[in-house]
Amino acid sequence: VNTTESRPALHHQYRALKPSPEFDFKKICGPLLQKIKQEKYKNIITFGIGGSFEGPKLLQEFLLNPASNINYAFVSGPDKDEFNAIVKPLIGQKNLYIFASKSLSTDETLTCLKWLGKNRTDKNSIVITANSEGARALGFAEPSIVPFPESVGGRYSIWSPISLTAAVENNFTGFLQGAGLADSLLSGGSTEAKKYQKLIKTLAFSDIWFNNFCNKKNRVVLAYNWRLRSFANYIQQLEMESLGKPSNSASIFRETGQTIFGGFGSTAQHSYFQQLHQGTSEYSADIIYSPKAQSPLSNAQAQGQSSLLSSAHKQSSNLLERTNGNIPVNLFILPTLSLKELGFLLATWEHRVFVTACLLQINPFDQFGVAAGKTAAQKFLK
Known part of the structure; x- marks a missing residue:
């Protein structure tokens, strides 16, 4: 491939x-x-x-x-x-x-x-x-x-x-088993597999739609559990190295991958959330949390921010208090924080990226831009 x-x-x-x-x-x-x-x-x-x-x-x-x-x-x-x-x-x-x-x-x-x-x-x-x-x-x-x-x-x-x-x-086996389950659903024919495939297609279609037709060039990835504080960094590399490619002239889509950023949700709320709620740029969002594995406050923050981001424009008599809303949110709720659950989630994200790349008609596995950066640096070392 x-x-x-x-x-x-x-x-x-x-x-x-x-x-x-x-x-x-x-x-x-x-x-x-x-x-x-x-x-x-x-x-x-x-x-x-x-x-x-x-x-x-x-x-x-x-x-x-x-x-x-x-x-x-x-x-x-x-x-x-x-x-x-x-x-x-x-x-x-x-x-x-x-x-x-x-x-x-x-x-x-x-x-x-x-x-x-x-x-x-x-x-x-x-x-x-x-x-x-x-x-x-x-x-x-x-x-x-x-x-x-x-x-x-x-x-x-x-x-x-x-x-x-x-x-x-x-036990690393559990991590691989979770991912293997996601793989089996992607290629399976059962009712459960078809639901999973519909999810992957929905994620891929919506990412392309928001980027190409809604001017939402940026997507924020937020994990509301401390153990997943580096999740956004991992996803940033996965998506931007895989989908950050020139558009295919044979494709109807001119925009390829979105700009991905994010981090630990509770920290993010006290930095760039101000721009999400009242700034002039357009965004979509992914929020990940596990109700059984974190504090009531973190749960409330994850659900509350998801609701506020995705809601309709909030009117207020005070212009300074108005919030944008209209940020589409994918909410990923993990039953537990086990290695198996993480493996399933990461493999699902890979499937999302792969299907997106197929629809865009680009190769998610090469990285000529990275290679070009390494070559450029070597010139200045001589």
Whole structure:
């Protein structure tokens, strides 16, 4: 399906009921996870950026295990201040350093590897990559290399060994099972599957409609649970890298992807919500919350803001108090905050993006704009 780069997109294979050996997360990572548990590391530090950062970070924050004896840290680079603030105080302790990079040519990650220097050894580091040859060239020993296929895109790699840290103290299988359920509904023929397919089509159709015909170029993504505070960042990369493409001349749609922004709902209410309610730009919105897993105040905020945003224009005798309304809201209500529920939600979002791309007649799996940015930066390093 990735026609512009002449390669398949097979990240969903990790979610299969019976995955092939190349995509069997448990078989690939099981022995290594057992070894990590036996070592009783004090800190597990992951170096990565893009999909190698957003996915693992989202998962680790979502898991929220106060009883854990392990400190998980994530470093994106290449700012030395970030390295000094997060990594430097931990050097000398019992650390596991994880370098996560599909290509292993990402400047930010390689810079962190250089800064770590002799503090990295074969015993305290692993590399997760689709470039095993490059890993060996950088000095990683064979047992320290965790491979994944080239057919798994960075922004779709959350299902792969890239998310190894999430499985150290948790049952990662549930996460994959939730996503696998969504996949089965997308391709199924049951009544339940048809309802799911209707949902995906409705989400995709409405995104395109709002963007092309209602001037709603921006969509805000708000999660009203602290464990999902990085959800919007993950979705921002998923959507804007997948749908941020030139329009297809054969398509009737001139606008492709919307601009996605957002964050933790309660914090957002005290910053950019003012513009949502009374500004002059046009928006649509996605709101995510779980009634059983959060405080009554958070529930009230999620429902109240959803109602206010989507309601008709609120008249007031005082012009300064009038609110815009007319912001279409998709409300995602999670029964529980389990890994299975999160897996189902993220796979559903992928399906939304894929169907949108099909309707727009663009490729959601390439990223030539990202590559152009990397090339431009290299010119200034010389």
